Amino acid sequence: MESPPRDGQVSAEPTGSALVSRAVELPDCDPRPFLAGRDAPRVYWTSPYGPEFAGGGTAARIAADGADRFETVREAADELFEGLDYDGPEAARPRLFGGFAFHEDHDPAPPWQGFGAAEFVLPRTQLTRANGETWLTVSSLNATPEAVERELAEVREALAESRDRANGPDAGPPGVVSTTSTTTREEWAEQVSAAVSRIEAGDLRKVTLAQALTAELADEVSIPDALARLGESYPDCFRFCFEPTTDGAFFGATPERLATLRGRTVETDALAGSVGRGDTPEEDAELEASIETSEKMAHEHGLVVETIRDQLSPVSGEVRVADRRVRKLATIQHLWTPIEADLTDNGHVLSIVEALHPTPAVGGLPPEAALRTIRETETFDRGWYAAPVGWFDAAGDGTFAVGLRSAVTDGTSATLFAGNGIVADSDPDEEYEEVQLKYRPILDELEDE
Numbered sequence: 001m002e003s004p005p006r007d008g009q010v011s012a013e014p015t016g017s018a019l020v021s022r023a024v025e026l027p028d029c030d031p032r033p034f035l036a037g038r039d040a041p042r043v044y045w046t047s048p049y050g051p052e053f054a055g056g057g058t059a060a061r062i063a064a065d066g067a068d069r070f071e072t073v074r075e076a077a078d079e080l081f082e083g084l085d086y087d088g089p090e091a092a093r094p095r096l097f098g099g100f101a102f103h104e105d106h107d108p109a110p111p112w113q114g115f116g117a118a119e120f121v122l123p124r125t126q127l128t129r130a131n132g133e134t135w136l137t138v139s140s141l142n143a144t145p146e147a148v149e150r151e152l153a154e155v156r157e158a159l160a161e162s163r164d165r166a167n168g169p170d171a172g173p174p175g176v177v178s179t180t181s182t183t184t185r186e187e188w189a190e191q192v193s194a195a196v197s198r199i200e201a202g203d204l205r206k207v208t209l210a211q212a213l214t215a216e217l218a219d220e221v222s223i224p225d226a227l228a229r230l231g232e233s234y235p236d237c238f239r240f241c242f243e244p245t246t247d248g249a250f251f252g253a254t255p256e257r258l259a260t261l262r263g264r265t266v267e268t269d270a271l272a273g274s275v276g277r278g279d280t281p282e283e284d285a286e287l288e289a290s291i292e293t294s295e296k297m298a299h300e301h302g303l304v305v306e307t308i309r310d311q312l313s314p315v316s317g318e319v320r321v322a323d324r325r326v327r328k329l330a331t332i333q334h335l336w337t338p339i340e341a342d343l344t345d346n347g348h349v350l351s352i353v354e355a356l357h358p359t360p361a362v363g364g365l366p367p368e369a370a371l372r373t374i375r376e377t378e379t380f381d382r383g384w385y386a387a388p389v390g391w392f393d394a395a396g397d398g399t400f401a402v403g404l405r406s407a408v409t410d411g412t413s414a415t416l417f418a419g420n421g422i423v424a425d426s427d428p429d430e431e432y433e434e435v436q437l438k439y440r441p442i443l444d445e446l447e448d449e
């Protein structure tokens, strides 16, 4: 058994140790059987724009909690990567995959067992698909390069053999026996009215309130299959899974980028303001027009854009805010403003993540009053929902998304999360309907047709 990492420490002895990583090109390899053939910890990550990663096992693990968890992870990662001995292409370089809980004082109680306030894994084996190529990377701490190269050859051979056997068919959605919501329509109406009263009293400008829905599953859910199906329905979203132990996996298909850092360029999204998709092109266009012209949504969205601009200004030169547009996903459409900035100094994606989390799209404004309102109102634990999930590398480059359209599952039940931004003129019924739409990506993957 692997012992759990101490706070801010890599789980294997970091002192004077070297991380050795080697990569080899493979014939194309489907991440579904790759993941299915691995035990926890398992990770999966792909963005609509770029590489796809699947990983299993542990070369190193970093955990942290408390208010300085971002900094603690960063310091432990710097130490881990300091002695990195990597031979392979840029695309297949080793990365730490993981994320953070929404609240800094997170307690890993069910359904969040195994999920600390910050958890990262550097996979023992990492599959990378990028630019039409597939690479396998094996990493190990305190091993000789020869031992890592031997292991790389063994894993490659095992993968080639399993590729020769037919991929098992996708077992399909597990089916849902029953669902239990944390929040009835009436309770929601009371929560929204109480939040609106706080806004009218001047204590608060916006707060995002959420609900959770627990689904008892008819069969065990296969995460690799669910991720493959999400890839078909939501190719334009960030799809992720983090499974730190066999006790639970957090997975989803989120449209919202929290931060990408590449060199000194930061990319992020303001995504707030939502409406469903129409059944016909005409109805869809009408719905699109309704969010484009709504003053309430313009206000709600504008607060998010302004806050992100303010959060990035201290660390960057010019912040470039693109024109607002509508982002259409399979089951919902959102107001969306892509934002870019150039850092004035070398930076680390975790510092950007810390500065941006939680954006008012998932927290609110002012941040302290919104977080207080969320704690006092919500009757469930957000855990990693609406929090940063992603990866970073030795240079501090990386991408994090906001863990929305997501669920945590122990295999036989799944808890789904969905929320909506509340402003002064929010209507509880409309907000309730928008929240239900945000369960769809995951619920559709779990329910039998």
Ligand SMILES: C=C(O[C@@H]1C=C(C(=O)O)C=C[C@H]1O)C(=O)O
Binding pocket: 208, 210, 256, 271, 272, 273, 274, 334, 361, 362, 386, 404, 405, 417, 418, 419, 420, 421, 422, 438
């Ligand atoms: C909170 C969620 O979504 C966020 C809230 C939105 C809104 O209030 O319109 C839109 C997109 C996300 O930023 C969620 O998906 O659970």
